[in-house]
Amino acid sequence: xxxxxxxxxxxxxxxxxxxxxxxxxxxxxxxxxxxxxxxxxxxxxxxxxxxxxxxxxxxxxxxxxxxxxxxxxxxxxxxxxxxxxxxxxxxxxxxxxxxxxxxxxxxxxxxxxxxxxxxxxxxxxxxxxxxxxxxxxxxxxxxxxxxxxxxxxxxxxxxxxxxxxxxxxxxxxxxxxxxxxxxxxxxxxxxxxxxxxxxxxxxxxxxxxxxxxxxxxxxxxxxxxxxxxxxxxxxxxxxxxxxxxxxxxxxxxxxxxxxxxxxxxxxxxxxxxxxxxxxxxxxxxxxxxxxxxxxxxxxxxxxxxxxxxxxxxxxxxxxxxxxxxxxxxxxxxxxxxx
Amino acid sequence: xxxxxxxxxxxxxxxxxxxxxxxxxxxxxxxxxxxxxxxxxxxxxxxxxxxxxxxxxxxxxxxxxxxxxxxxxxxxxxxxxxxxxxxxxxxxxxxxxxxxxxxxxxxxxxxxxxxxxxxxxxxxxxxxxxxxxxxxxxxxxxxxxxxxxxxxxxxxxxxxxxxxxxxxxxxxxxxxxxxxxxxxxxxxxxxxxxxxxxxxxxxxxxxxxxxxxxxxxxxxxxxxxxxxxxxxxxxxxxxxxxxxxxxxxxxxxxxxxxxxxxxxxxxxxxxxxxxxxxxxxxxxxxxxxxxxxxxxxxxxxxxxxxxxxxxxxxxxxxxxxxxxxxxxxxxxxxxxxx
Numbered sequence: 001x002x003x004x005x006x007x008x009x010x011x012x013x014x015x016x017x018x019x020x021x022x023x024x025x026x027x028x029x030x031x032x033x034x035x036x037x038x039x040x041x042x043x044x045x046x047x048x049x050x051x052x053x054x055x056x057x058x059x060x061x062x063x064x065x066x067x068x069x070x071x072x073x074x075x076x077x078x079x080x081x082x083x084x085x086x087x088x089x090x091x092x093x094x095x096x097x098x099x100x101x102x103x104x105x106x107x108x109x110x111x112x113x114x115x116x117x118x119x120x121x122x123x124x125x126x127x128x129x130x131x132x133x134x135x136x137x138x139x140x141x142x143x144x145x146x147x148x149x150x151x152x153x154x155x156x157x158x159x160x161x162x163x164x165x166x167x168x169x170x171x172x173x174x175x176x177x178x179x180x181x182x183x184x185x186x187x188x189x190x191x192x193x194x195x196x197x198x199x200x201x202x203x204x205x206x207x208x209x210x211x212x213x214x215x216x217x218x219x220x221x222x223x224x225x226x227x228x229x230x231x232x233x234x235x236x237x238x239x240x241x242x243x244x245x246x247x248x249x250x251x252x253x254x255x256x257x258x259x260x261x262x263x264x265x266x267x268x269x270x271x272x273x274x275x276x277x278x279x280x281x282x283x284x285x286x287x288x289x290x291x292x293x294x295x296x297x298x299x300x301x302x303x304x305x306x307x308x309x310x311x312x313x314x315x316x317x318x319x320x321x322x323x324x325x326x327x328x329x330x331x332x333x334x335x336x337x338x
Numbered sequence: 339x340x341x342x343x344x345x346x347x348x349x350x351x352x353x354x355x356x357x358x359x360x361x362x363x364x365x366x367x368x369x370x371x372x373x374x375x376x377x378x379x380x381x382x383x384x385x386x387x388x389x390x391x392x393x394x395x396x397x398x399x400x401x402x403x404x405x406x407x408x409x410x411x412x413x414x415x416x417x418x419x420x421x422x423x424x425x426x427x428x429x430x431x432x433x434x435x436x437x438x439x440x441x442x443x444x445x446x447x448x449x450x451x452x453x454x455x456x457x458x459x460x461x462x463x464x465x466x467x468x469x470x471x472x473x474x475x476x477x478x479x480x481x482x483x484x485x486x487x488x489x490x491x492x493x494x495x496x497x498x499x500x501x502x503x504x505x506x507x508x509x510x511x512x513x514x515x516x517x518x519x520x521x522x523x524x525x526x527x528x529x530x531x532x533x534x535x536x537x538x539x540x541x542x543x544x545x546x547x548x549x550x551x552x553x554x555x556x557x558x559x560x561x562x563x564x565x566x567x568x569x570x571x572x573x574x575x576x577x578x579x580x581x582x583x584x585x586x587x588x589x590x591x592x593x594x595x596x597x598x599x600x601x602x603x604x605x606x607x608x609x610x611x612x613x614x615x616x617x618x619x620x621x622x623x624x625x626x627x628x629x630x631x632x633x634x635x636x637x638x639x640x641x642x643x644x645x646x647x648x649x650x651x652x653x654x655x656x657x658x659x660x661x662x663x664x665x666x667x668x669x670x671x672x673x674x675x676x
Contacts, residue, residue, distance in 0.1 A: 043500040097465060100438070101458040120439040123461055124499045127435060130465075131492025134472060138485045146484065147476045154469025161462045162381040 016332040019325050020064050027067040027081060028060065034085040038132045049117050049125040053092050053107070062192045063088040065217075065326075069196025069210045072322045079140040080199035086149060087192045089133035094156060094188075096126035101160065102247050103276075106240060145195045152191035159183020168248035168274040174255055178219070185225075186218030193217075209313045216310035217330055223303035224337045226251035227296050230287050232337045242283030248274025252302065256295040257286075265289045300337055307334045354670040357663050358402050365405040365419060366398065372423040376470045387455050387463040391430055391445070400530045401426040403555075403664075407534025407548050410660045417478040418537035424487060425530045427471035432494060432526075434464035439498065440585055441614075444578060483533045490529035497521020506586035506612040512593055516557070523563075524556030531555075547651045554648035555668055561641035562675045564589035565634050568625050570675045580621030586612025590640065594633040595624075603627045638675055645672045 021028075039050040063084035070080035098104070099112040100119045106112055114122040130153070137146050163180045166172050193214030197207045227233070229244040230253055244251050254273070258266055269286055272278045290296050307330040317323025359366075377388040401422035408418035436442070437450040438457045444450055452460040468491070475484050501518045504510050531552030535545045565571070567582040568591055582589050592611070596604055607624055610616045628634050645668040655661025 041496055041499075043496050043503060045499050045503045046496060097461050100461055119457070120502050121499065123435050123438055124495050124502060127468075127495035128492055128499065130468060131488060131490075131495055134488035135485070135492055138481060138488050141481045143476060143479045143481060143484075146481075147473070150469060150472035150476050152469075154466055154473055157462050157465035157469055158379055158381055158384060161379075161383050161459065161466065164458050164462060165381060165383045 016325070016328045017059070020068065020329060023071070023322055023325050024064045024067040027071070027084070028064060030078065030081045031060075031063050031067065031084045031088070034081060034136070035088060038085065038089070038136065039129075041128070045117065045121060046125055046128055049096075049113050049121050050092065050129060052110075052113055052116070053095060054088075058088075058092075060088060062091050062188060065189065065214065065329075066192045066196035066199075068322050068326055069193040069214075070200035072210075072317050072320055072326075073197070073200030073202050073206070075200050077140075077199075079142060079145070080196055082136045082140050083145060083149070083192075083195040083199055086133040086136045087188065087195075089129040089136070090149070090153060090156075091188060093126040093129040093133070094160075096122045096129070098160070101164065102243075104243070140199075142198070145198050148191050148195050148198070152187045155183045155187040159185075159187065163249065166250050169250060170258070170270060170273075172250035172255065174252070177250060177252055177255055181219060181222040181226075182215070185222035186215045189218030189221065190215035206316070209316065213310045213313040213326065213330075216306045216313070217333060220303040220306040220310065220330065221333045223252055223299050223306070224333055227253060227299050227303070227337050230290055230296060233296055233300065234338060241287070242278065242280075245273060245283060245286055246276050246278050252299040253290050253295040256298050257290050257293045260293040260295070261289050265292070296337075300334060303334050303337070307331060354663070354666045355397070358406065358667060361409070361660055361663050362402045362405040365409070365422070366402060368416065368419045369398075369401050369405065369422045369426070372419060372474070373426060376423065376427070376474065377467075379466070383455065383459060384463055384466055387434075387451050387459050388430065388467060390448075390451055390454070391433060392426075396426075396430075398426060400429050400526060403527065403552065403667075404530045404534035404537075406660050406664055407531040407552075408538035410548070410655050410658055410664075411535070411538030411540050411544070413538050415478075415537075417480060417483070418534055420474045420478050421483060421487070421530075421533040421537055424471040424474045425526065425533075427467040427474070428487070428491060428494075429526060431464040431467040431471070432498075434460045434467070436498070439502065440581075442581070478537075480536070483536050486529050486532050486536070490525045493521050493525040497523075497525065501587065504588050507588060508596070508608060508611075510588035510593065512590070515588060515590055515593055519557060519560040519564075520553070523560035524553050527556030527559065528553035544654070547654065551648045551651040551664065551668075554644045554651070555671060558641040558644040558648065558668065559671045561590055561637050561644070562672055565591060565637050565641070565675045568628055568634060571634055571638065572676060579625070580616065580618075583611060583621060583624055584614050584616050590637040591628050591633040594636050595628050595631045598631040598633070599627050603630070634675075638672060641672050641675070645669060 035054060039047045039054065041047055066084040066087050067080055095107060096113060099107055099114050100122050104112045105115055137149055159180055163184060166176060166180065190211055194207060194211035197210035202210065226244065231241045254269065257269060269289060272282045272286060310330040311327050314323050314327050318327065373392060377385045377392065379385055404422040404425050405418055433445060434451060437445055437452050438460050442450045443453055475487055497518055501522060504514060504518065528549055532545060532549035535548035540548065564582065567579065569579045592607065595607060607627060610620045610624060648668040649665050652661050652665050656665065
């Protein structure tokens, strides 16, 4: 039995998510009410576009992390609701803008918003949600939390630009890949758990622990996402397989394969990287090369390392029901690739 | 001599701008230093794209308004520098996103950033600047000012969506036009002068006066911009004449002409509104119709009314050098159309 298989037996992904949902249920009802209220506008197109994405079966993982982090402590007010809603709006704004940036046609199994309302609406409604997110933060009047979240907003955008500038760049290094995912993905996970801890009334040390947990979790999460883009380890799960290849994204599996495959296979990958019209057959052949070079397993090993570091930051909370769930969430983030 | 001519003699546009520049020079040097510092990023493409627009001969009108508003009072710190820089970044972010939304090829006489680096970079660098703007605001730790600016960010985006949803909509009413420009343009002018007043140490009443001045000034400014898009009153000034026509923007001159032109002329306008390929001849004919129906003069009359209201809010400061300049700026905003 592989180490991965052993872990899969230990933590059943579905159960963890259900536990997180149950643990955060009451607060998340308030968060959802706030999201619904703040998406409102006298301009009809705003709630249309925003709700389309917000209702589209997102897991609400990030706001649940904020709420769960707050509930490790004893919130004296409802700031964590505002932060959780703000985090979800920031995430939604990023998705709307990403679809324009990546020229994606699908998102969460539905047509991307930009395919229904156009690029212009996606850009502008994203901006609106970002503005609303900041207003929800301002309402708490906690300048420190505002600093955390506004810094995350700038870092996320910077990471996306970095990723864009590295598209199809065959000289991309592994550490550049990590710089990209730390910024574009982990920064929001990190901010989500940090402001949750702040809203809960954490000490400085506890706040730092939750912040680091979020950062490591985010890295693991994104590596796994990048593995899932090539169908995951079993080859049965995943989004539209090959999107990253067609968009020329220099993700960890590709970097690993380019270092370890033979010349012919490397040439094959290079020939199809960034080719928006790459055929399903070409994608299948690339996936085969990834498997042959152990690229997906290797990437998941890196994800597992970060998930393990994430867990060490929560040792103090291992006996708390919420702490136990957050520790299991770190395992879940990796397990979902199998 | 027309009333407009009399005013043009009274206030020479060039002089007013020079006076505003001179009055705000020291602070604006600090603002420019801050803009330069905050546009920096380890990701090369970020300063490239951002500087391209920031250096591209923008007037820096909005940050100068923030600084001038603060200097009506006695700032006890440098918050007004932060707010002025944040306002300029918010404005720059809007321009980057607008170019994508309008599919513009030119901006300030140069190729639009999206034509050089692509839509993706324009969207993402805009997001980065917005994040940086919020960070500069957060540094002042003034939650009230943060509230003013974050509300403006949401309102601006909402106004842009409203404008988008009204493009080519022949049923657009004049009050809808005003709702659009109040949101997309006046909201930032209003926030710019309000936070300037706050940073300067204004009383509640003074803060409200500066806020209302900014709001009315912004309305006048946008109406004049919309007149300039059809070449201004003299027909000699202006940006790329006819852009708004080709983008189907229902601006005040068009609304006025559609109400007052004969059937044939109305049909001509309708036939070319929103036609991205409308010829220079077609645009010239539309401009002729606008002149025949007095649409440009009428729009400027409305702009003049708002500029006059703006001025009334500054009565208290008429003897202050900065107050006198801001009053003249209101006249300048209208005079630049002649």
